Amino acid sequence: MSTQLEVAKHRLFDEEGLRTANIKLFPGSNRDATSDQMAEQINKALAQIEAGDYEVVEFDD
DSSP states (O other), X not given: OOOHHHHHHHHHHSTTTTOXXXXXXXXXXXXXXXXXXXXXXXXXXXXXXXXXXXXXXXXXX
């Protein structure tokens, strides 16, 4: 079974994925988050977007 990190890597960078070229991640206030925990949150967010489970928030300039 793939780890969360492997799944996130394939979803973000593979030819069949999003083909992301450059990404920066900031752990926020939890500096003790592991790479697998961060990858789990990335996978969760991508799954929610794919499922249409999100809300568009517009900001005024």
